[in-house]
Amino acid sequence: MTITVTVRRWLLGLLLICLVAAGLAGCTGLRTRAATGTQLVLSTIQDPKTFNYALNQEFPSIFLFCYRGLTREEGTTGKLQPDLAESWEISPDQRQVVFTLREGLQWSDGAPLTADDVVFTYRDVIFNPKIPAESQEALRIGPERQLPDVQKLDDRRIQFTLAEPFAPFLAATAGPPTDIVILPKHKLEQSVQTLDANGNPLFLSTWGTGTDPNEIVVNGPYQIAEYRPGERVIFRRNPYFWQKDTQGQPLPYVDRIVWQIAESTDTQLLAFRSGDLDAMGDVRPLRPEYFELLKREERRGRFTVYTGGEWSGTTFIAFNLNQAKNARGQSLVNPIKSRWFNHVAFRQAVAYGINRPRLINNIYRGISTTQNSPISVQSPYFLAPEAGLPVYDYDPAKAKQLLLSAGFQYNANNQLLDAEGNPVEFTLITNAGNKIREAMGSQIREDLAQIGIRVNFSPITFNTLITKTSDTRDWDCVLVGFTGGIEPHGGANLWMSNGSSHLFNLGPQPGQPPLTGWVVSDWEQEIDRLFNAGAREFDPAKRKPFYDQFQIVVQQQLPVIHLVNEIALMAVRDRVTGVKYNGLPSWGLWNVEELRVEE
Template identity: 40%
Template sequence: MHPKLLEKPMMRDSIRHVLNAVLVAVAVLALIPSVSTAQTSNVSIVEQLKNNANEFQYQIGKQSGSLTLSTIAGPKTFNLAISTETSSTAILTYLFEGLTRTSWLTNQVEPDLAESWTHSDDGLTWTFKLRKDVQWHDGKGFTAHDVDFTFNQIIYNEDIPASARPGFNFRRFDDESGTWKEAKMTVKALDDYTIQCVLPVPFAPFLRSMATAIYPKHILEKHVNDGTFTSTWNVSTEPAKIIGTGPFTIERYDVGERVILKRNPNYWLKDAQGNRLPYLEKIIFLIVPSQATALLKFQAKETDIYSVTGEHFPILKPQEKDGNFTIHKQGPAFGTTFLAFNMNPGKNADTDKPYMAPEKLNWFRNKTFRQAVAHGIDKDSIINNVMNGLGYPQWSSISPAAGDFHNSNVRQYDYNIDKANAILDDIGWIDTDGDGIREDEEGNPIEFSLVTNTGNVVREKVCTMIKQDLKKAGIEVHYKPLEFNALVSQLTSTYDWETIVIGFTGGTEPHNGINFWHSSERLHLWYPYQPQPATEWEAEINEVYIKGSQELNHDARVKYYHRAQAIAAENVPVIYTVLSERLTSVRNVFGNMTPTLYALWDIRYLYRTDP
């Protein structure tokens, strides 16, 4: 999920430019839709994006230039197999590939390292024919043995916390024991360029999941065998030693400043005229401390692309012509932002102290308390005051951008402090000493810490609003932002957090969320790695996610995931806030790009049109 950049003197001119832009921002605000208008106009946005995809045709580009973008946090690791945070994966996905990929135009599965595949009538046996023209970055030929190695020695290796494993742990109900049991698929290299996968159960998103990255056996097998894999390819590794098959390699990493990727001159894909892709020579990630700095870098023309927040839209919109860029709209975001409660009953193995104080664990595990807090989240104010109207209230765990998998009829919690107070009064948690803070039945004041990552202006403002609103309900929130990678460590290893506002990426395939929703998984944030489901509702979500992945009829799949969303909304283990409008500013100097529902381009075909 997702080092500070030294600012240059020229930034002062950018700051002056921002102040000047504010003078005209009032006029631009008139162009921003209200919450209801934004939701209504979303249909026309979707249709336009679909038309863009239908009408798009690749042009022959030229090999030159670079794409420069900013990132708030630097990479935590260069080992994609164990990475769970976007600060690392956003960079590493340019280096590695899977057997399949998903089209940025149509969202359909396409060949990648595999050139074709067949399957048995029951959908359990899949045979992939691999490309014979693919090389690893060091010149070694890619073969089926690399695929065999990736699955059998990395993904299915219990000694490695492989981030892809949850997607390939297939579960079937055992009638004899009355429990769900896990099973692996078998992956076997039949020859150098043929790989066979045999699934234990039908799996609807199988082809899509085969986009998972493949790793080089000749480089990494020794690290698997000697137990050093998890420390291999850390951020201090020499960049040339990070070996993939992708269109780019790492040229250099200046800690806290930038990561520079360079073109892979031996990449296998060619354009229609036989020119070897990619067209771009470099991709440059500037590491910045905040979204505000990222905005200044874009205005100073030091970056080519910027993910626009609703707050910054009225500043940037009047600058499109002079800045030679366009702000592209793509509808509601796929990703989610939510308030989560730590309900982990475990103990720190080193200190033997519980992760959570007993009284706070009791509060957070109380569904009625969580529902009261849900009534204290003012989503409309976040959209209007933080995002300038460019957002959507989120009630369900799956974004409307996912199409019919989204359930729009889940339980909603209107912002109502009076209702929140009434619920807490009914629990019996009242302010007995007149200090404005409620106490539980044992006399413990209802107070807890709240964290989010520094540099994310929207999340920081959301936390401030939550703190202020919950104070009106007699709840004391102690808010403190943390550096992103430190936050990730708290969530996934030390578990020393109480509540958090954080976001997860999303997409069109709901099964990709199983790492978050299944109670046994690593990213089941509020209580990960549960030996058995801690609650009946978690057990039911487990079951519907499993059945949804194994159901091959699309309409039946939709019903399963709708049920999961309804359960989540009723029990609110996390409280969703708002979905941002997907807004991206891009310099008008790129060919082979168009905004679609899924992306702006295929990076391999992107080229610069300026001299």
Template identity: 35%
Template sequence: MKKTVLVLLGLLLVFSALAIAQGYETMPADAKIIPLGQADTPYADAQPGVRGGIFYCATISNPKKWNDVTAHETSTTQYTGLMLEGLISTNPVTVAIEPELAKSWDVSEDGLTITFHLRQGLKWSDGEPFTADDVIFSFNDLYLNEDVETDTRDILVLPDDSYPVVTKIDDYTVQVTTSVVFRPILNSMGANILPKHALAQYVHKLNPDVPVGTFNSAWGLDTDPSELVGMGPFIVESYTPDQNVIMRRNPYYYHYDPNGVQLPYFDKYVVLTVASQDVSLLKFRNGELDALGIRAADVPILKSEEAQKDFTVLVNPDLPNYGTSWIGINEDIGLAEGTHDNERALFRTRDFRAALAHLVDKQAIIDSLFNGLAVPQWSPVSYLSPFYAGRDYYGGPVTEKDAVIFEYSLDKAAELLDGIGIVDRDGDGWRDYEDGTRVEIELNTNAGNTVREGVCLIVADRAAKIGLKLNFVPVDFNTLVNKLFASTGELIVLGLTGGPEPNNGANVYKSDGGLHFWHYSAADNPTEVEKKIDELLNAGVSTLDNDKAFEIYKEYQITLAKDDLGLVYTVNSAFTYAYYNKLGNGNLSSPVATPGGGGLADICYFK
């Protein structure tokens, strides 16, 4: 009995933050003022608010860790994105790059050197000063340190395979130099800055007595929240598995409204962990959540309750969300274990991947799962990006003139499978490998995501019509992510976040990228198609001319969609969101930023 008591006490100590800093006595001279309600600014349709209250939203996954540097998954970054800030940020209304921890920067005439001028007088959430040392630590000791597992390093690789050189000029000035032209350098330097005073102890490079790789397990879920430090609007206060994450206002956040009120407005930001999207919807309808990213299928019922329950449902059928949704085909299945020879050979066959693409009944998915509020997807670049190949030129209108279309066709899928010898050999109605073994493929997605579950059911149903057996097995999100990165999943339905800049996907689509999860072995032995994609991605960052870059990225998108097919894309939902009208500035919600998804959390308030 005594042991049980000790364990429970330990959990309470681990999952509750014990110390809270006091905050600024006066507004820092270099504070960032958000011009809420001011004409001729992106925030003209917003209003200054009042402080107080607890904001509630929901997710269907527990966090995996608190370490933003090593994170692959949104179950982590949805929290670290609120805890941390970068040198630059993206305006939540215009998507334009703007100053963040850096108050300004200068670019040399040749474009090879950027000098960042940091905001002075800022403090981390624990009261320690923010300086250039934190920036140098974040880039040189974390992101560019080969001992640290991070996807960010992939988007910092220059075309000549070197990295930017980050140098401290003084306590509030940092210089970044590149050996060659690197068009998205500003975007890439927006990676979150980490506190040196809190994390240097875990870095072998700075502490030779610390084992190599120690940082990779730092800030795990077993970390006392009082040890978590950030520059963002909220800091983790407590975590209760399968129940909630409670975040408290950062007393040293440096954003202020035009009236001199320190942001964020909310006292606390609470994310409830629920079993499914259906539960999230129920909780929103019951008033237990203040805002919700809704499914397109939820729109009719919410619209019918909108006036009565005093909330707003935002629907923009012409504005797809950023990001991509896809079926990942693991070409390395069983490679490390010496198993799954049949499956691996099949998955590495381009015509099998093309057959699967023909089995994705996109119109049925759009009609039955999205209530018509989605568009077919084919490209790794987000539909909203000015570099999207569905446009005729950089930033032009979407015409889809050059779209790579694998139309839904059972006949074409069957013909492709027949052509590679995947046929029914024993007359039982199911296709077999050449050795007579039935083809049975496991299809996974994250349990509780009813839309993705629906996609899996539709694809499995269509495959069954031509004798291809796909066994749908939903699993926990973090378990699914582990399968993805351990190359133990076969077919996985998931999605990736996205944005305007194609190079932000370099960690996924380059053959040696940390998230090239469908073919990790390509890092040592890329296919000819993968080599071409690598070359195109390098070429796209090597010009400062966006029009030239657009043509390069168009070829990249077409090549990946037509010839690689490691990911078979599905559909992209239109922007749909709901919030209670008591929530001030919820009207700014967009595919870029929402109150519950980040970007607006610091400026929303209760009326």
């Protein structure tokens, strides 16, 4: 049998198309093999780091699909709603809160979900000093940073007693994407109580990504069915999920979710355009050039591009201000660089040296605005520049003036040197695969070169970035984002000095080697005071001045340099119905249990 050149080329082309499709998403085959039920295909650009909620520090994560909390933030208004708890009562002195769970709640293995699980989650896991649960920080109350007392009243009622009135309490009990989920006592209690040779709970190594998915017990709309590293996570419908629609039909509607792991946002785009993804931009807003392309293809591609206004998240660069030494007596940051980073004039000069209008025009195609505040624009506590928020509009001449006044100098080649003659040079990292951040990092390198600063830009894997910023702390400058929302205290973990996400000056953390010489600056202590005072006040009008001052302190001291406020953009196949999108939630498919797929 002979094959002509034309046929060979045709077969080779077909083979290449199949290989690319398999590499990009691998979803077409999965869609075909879904013998029964409906399926939603989504994507992320990094593998999960853990299946253990208390150890999670990443977004997005499997917990978006698998777990719920006592309360929930409605994604289009930001208002709190009942979730696992059907109601709550606050005492007249605002120091006691009693939650009543819904009747008949169950875990995905059929076991009853009761007040015992809630007490276990908060008292034994989240409040456990041996477990570095990031969400703990949102519930530390007052200058003494006391945690609430929690006790069971009966099988359905749980009482929290607070050291003092604490306005953000209810918001802190909301579930994903940002706050506390309820964990199964019957599956995890033994691992919390059993200690390893170093005195740490075995819980710290429980439910890693190598765990058999059948062992993971959940209370959300979906449970993990399969995980293939570097390829996909498959979720199946949780038959014991509590929620029903207005007609009494159990939720979720969609039977199965395939969460593809793509190597980049460009790969996601190719998969979406080929029909292998049902949504894009659900985790972070679409890149503007994607928006322009997809908007033209809406009708032909049978999808809708949703525009939700300004996104609630923040994007910034931060310098490593940590002056501590590790357990080996080594400085976390090169002492020469540390002196630069800890000089406020240096940070202000960098802020003036970044051409944010150019970022917006060239990278965002004009589809964004400058960002100046650590509080989301949708929040009633947001302080606008017109109301007194300091800003740093692009001004390289002012940047140079600040540097010279701070003792820096320039050589004949316009290279910036410090007072001892050391050339000013540092490394900027971000997560590889996020093309917007990679483009931003490249431009920041070019911008700062104009004021004599050499930036070595190095995109790295997301998990490596998390390890550097959260564990080893061996980094100079990082370009990252942070989720936002209505309640300012939702950012306490980043902004308060003892927060486990206080990345620009991360202190000692449970389960990590000790640090020596960790220093908390006066302005960090002032932020702590403002957050405590703001949390103590229930009247929004009286709370606002504290958060106004917090925003002013951040902009004066610039522990982070805010960059661009993205416009919320998301593309979803028309066969997916029930989407509610306006840019407020950090996850565009926040109501995933209500989505339908019409095949």
